Amino acid sequence: MTALDGNAVAGVLEDVFGREMTTADYACVDCGRTGMVAELAVYVGGPGIVGRCRSCDALLLVMTERRGMYCVDATGVI
Ligand SMILES: [Zn+2]
Numbered sequence: 001m002t003a004l005d006g007n008a009v010a011g012v013l014e015d016v017f018g019r020e021m022t023t024a025d026y027a028c029v030d031c032g033r034t035g036m037v038a039e040l041a042v043y044v045g046g047p048g049i050v051g052r053c054r055s056c057d058a059l060l061l062v063m064t065e066r067r068g069m070y071c072v073d074a075t076g077v078i
Pocket residue numbers: 028029030031032033053054055056057058
């Protein structure tokens with residue numbers, strides 16, 4: 001599966017968080033890499049959206065949608 005970047009899910013992120021999120025800062029809990037959400041390796045081909053660290057591939061963000069509601073797990077992001 002080919003990784004996209006965070007810009008690919010900008011609309012979904014804005015719907016969920018209520019503001020533009022691709023320029024928001026993040027820090028990886030595993031390797032400490034910092035950057036903007038737009039820099040995440042994003043996968044959209046599964047049942048949800050997955051964001052991984054570009055340096056260590058740690059799972060940083062998982063978003064799933066069911067019946068119009070999103071479940072967000074961002075525990076990989078400090
Ligand atoms: Zn990392």
